[in-house]
Amino acid sequence: MVEKNRLPYSVWPIKSLNKLEVDAACYLNISLYEIMLRAGNAICNHISKYWPDAINWLFLCGHGNNGGDGYVAARIAKISGKKVTLISYSNEIKDLSREAQIAYNEWISIGGKIHEVDAKWPDKIDIIIDALLGTGINRVPNSAYSSLIKKANLHSAPILSVDIPSGLFASNGNVLGNAIYASHTLSFITLKPGQLIGKARDFIGELHYIDLGLSSFFLNKKAPILRFDSSCLSYWLKPRRPTSHKGDYGKLLFIGGNIGTAGAIFMAAEAALRTGAGLVKLLTYKENIAPIVGTRPEIMIDDIKNEYVLKESLLWADIIIIGPGLGNNNLAKDILNKVSLSKKPMIWDADALNFLSTTKDKCCNRIITPHSGEASRLLNCSLDEIEKDRLYTARCLSNQYGGIVVLKGAGTIIVEEGKIAIADVGNAGMASGGMGDILTGIIAALVGQQLTLFDAACAGCIVHGTAADELASNRGLRGILATDLFKILWKFINPDIKKI
Template sequence: MKNLNQQKDNLSLPYSVWPVEAIAQLEREGADALGITLFELMQRAGEAAFDRIRTLWPDSQHWLILCGHGNNGGDGFVIARLAKAAGLTVTLIAVEGRHALPDEAQQARAAWLAAGGVVHDPAIDWPGDLDVIVDALLGTGMNRAPAVPYDRLIEQANRYPAPIFSIDVPSGLVAANGTTPGVAIEATFTLTFIALKPGLLTGKARDHVGQLDYHSLGLDPWLITQQPPIARFDAGYLSHWLTPRRATSHKGDHGRLLLIGGDHGTAGAIRMAAEAALRAGSGLVRVLTHIENVAPLLTARPELMVQELTASALDDGLEWADFIVIGPGMGQGAWGKKALKKVENSHKPMLWDADALNLLAISPDKRQNRIITPHPGEAARLLNVKVSEIESDRLLAVRRLVKRYGGVVVLKGAGTLVAEESGKLAIADVGNAGMASGGMGDVLSGIIGSLAGQKLPHYDAACAGCVAHGAAADAVAAHYGTRGMLATDLFSVLYLFVNPEMSNKKE
């Protein structure tokens, strides 16, 4: 079996991510700060990987180690030598390059040969009794489709019925942004070193990384003095944003949220967003919607205040609200356009989603009092590009969006990104495939709007909202699986994540 039956949150990952172009400098400066050589750092990487493989598959006897022509391959040579010394059977395949190996990798290769190891050509037939495949082919510098013979080795590894352990990054996955320009390893487990890389957490990462773990190689004392440019957030970070309420607090302390949307036939979107806001802790939630939706919404959720969207009701609502959410189910007709026109002239803080974003793409403007929450299709329209261009570099896309539109941008998807024009950038390391269903974005808008209305700064509200939303979906998936998950299923567990002090009571 290639999959491990282990919760991803059982592993400890740092709340920091470094761009790939900074990794080599981190390695050099970290090694210098601790007075060790880069070869010693490679030894530590090999030892960490060897120990982890033995822990994961203690009964494995025959390891296939695939080494590329770089320092990633050097790690593979270290692992091979340690495995051979432990009495395991090791088959090592190495890809030769046109240039000499880097010094550290050359030393590791020499040590493997000195220990009696053999280097096999990529064309050999693979043994039929392999227990583990170690992927040390391509490292963080890879940014194009794997060439021959790397592509063939990757395909063969993916077909073989043995678990794959990837070193630093699965070969073929671009560590900078999570794209796969060609074939890529489908790892069972990935152990990354020194720093998390963006491509391990967003884009196509979840199809290839498997279980992800991290090892600092002993550089912690130096790494904690550095300021990472990208943050990684998961459910464990929610308590930093969401503290217990004062015992004497009242509904007026927790935000007056106005939601606008739900044209003819689309009551569900605005209803889900509004209930999500209540479930996330808003003190008061008012909905302005099509008249035909008023009675059904009040019947379904009497805690809401629901009115027909009229000019006077909108004027009153804008004056009343602490925060505004507009777009869910709004449509792009005259009804929605008229409401959006009035809202965009308000100086109140707000969130635009769904059809508000489609209308924004037609008439772009930049403002700092707004959160926008596009999925890749909406992001493509906002930037006037193809969806494939958004997905080819999600980090670049979210930076372009925030530069053009200002405020805070949430680029939804696997490894949701949150960016602020000040330069802050975060990856929400939560969520699962069950969230690929209608209404999830409406629920997210309601949660983020609620937290912003509860006076969290917009960037923090966006980050906390994305994390609480994805963590709730993960809790549902843990009980029931991903297929058939509904957006409203999240309501049954969302309270556990917007009240982090309850986390020890999670079932």
């Protein structure tokens, strides 16, 4: 069993899973029912570990293999002395999948009873096992399933969802009707995208994983989606050479900060310094210069309106970051047109993305970092369409605009042509102004430290989210400021040192 926070790094799309399970069974010379038996045992073992005092178990079983897992677990629980009630979507064996039919008969053979959807629930329930819909759902649950989902959510007992909370789409984390609010979710064989992105965090509870003994089959298979967390930081962030100097860690040019919005570009620039950038220069409006110099003298700063300064700064820079607080006036558009001609690594964020949505410029040397609202403008579609399938959205952005796409949100998605990653970090405390600007600066600093654009984007998202997770664990989710991350970023950009 791989515990929470030690989840695997491979995520497989749903369309691959049925074939993979069949191929794995053939490879290991076991039956599909043997895999179902292992799943049932895993369910019982998980409940015994996390709810050891649970005596009264309620199983909600559907007609697919998810329901079959439930029948197996119900039989094991009953044999072990638990008080088991099983409610099934269908009490007709002909409606079940082949493996689920075997599990059904095994349940009946020990005197197990099957109650219909509208049956009265026991007065005493210690744990609810959601084995209703599983990973195959692609439409709104019908009224029978929906009624069971609603009733389970209203009950005070904890809920363990088998593979994925019923009603949550395993392909993309979307919810079209009702879905189970799980206390724990126990994922089998592989992780699925819908457990990590979209609305997943509202429903998944604590995510756990067990490979059901199939891991050897997957050893030499490359998953199409990668999952990264804080344990990956040492892969990207190596110790510095003792003889290195500031020129080795990038000359970063930040452009933005209109009157009244200077904080955005200032936070991005300081975040780059805090993440180890060698040299940081900022072009902004004259009115912003004195306050920034007085607060952070390590930042070089000049007038954004000076054409000569802009030209020289673009030649000087190794990496160009543009957009936070830039505004949408003629000067901003003129600067963006000039920057768009650069072949140097670039990061476009905030107002730069609004400009990009009108030009539709495609570029391979650029990272774009849209949130959902910016993505909707970039793709000229509704916010609902974006949220319905964020994985598809990220792919569309990559196809249309090129380079690297960082689609921010719960389960941030990073895409480069041929590569997809999910940043499995972060929390709701990050829903505050300036967080995106901090992320932009972190990623920029990592580009300056010789990471590829894709690796810098992935590592930046992990550093950013992990720092926020530490703040939330110590202080709660409310009241976290973006600049609070500055105090602890050092812990996560130096994974080689012992933490104080």
